[in-house]
Amino acid sequence: MYNRLALLVLVPLAGCVSAGSADRTLELSVGQTKHITAYRADGCGAAAPSFASISGRLPSSGIVSYSDGGLSSRMSDQCKRQVPTRAVNATGIKAGSEVKRYQSGTVAIVVK
Secondary structure (H helix, E strand, C coil), rough: CCCHHHHHHHHHHHHHCCCHHHHHHHHCCCCCCCEEEECCCCCCCCCCCHHHHCCCCCCCCCCCCEEEEEEEEEEEECCEEEEEEEEEEECCCCEEEEEEEEEEEEEEECCC
């Protein structure tokens, strides 16, 4: 019985992202703002999205707040080329660490 219970508890955790599996780490202090990611439009040839249109797709966080970083560009793995993007900044609001998944990959966030 305990083996089945252990499987029920552990299987949902199998897809979780850990700091060790993050694509990169962002370290910042409380009150400090840094670039964290950039979002492209749904289509590879489309213009960069507005911050308002992507803000609802950003993962919630207890240690950073998000803000508009302006227009930017990045290499898109899916589009196989440089694409226009909307940069997203993170401002540390509370000490701690989290791992979040964004359109461009996973980021381990550390606020000191």
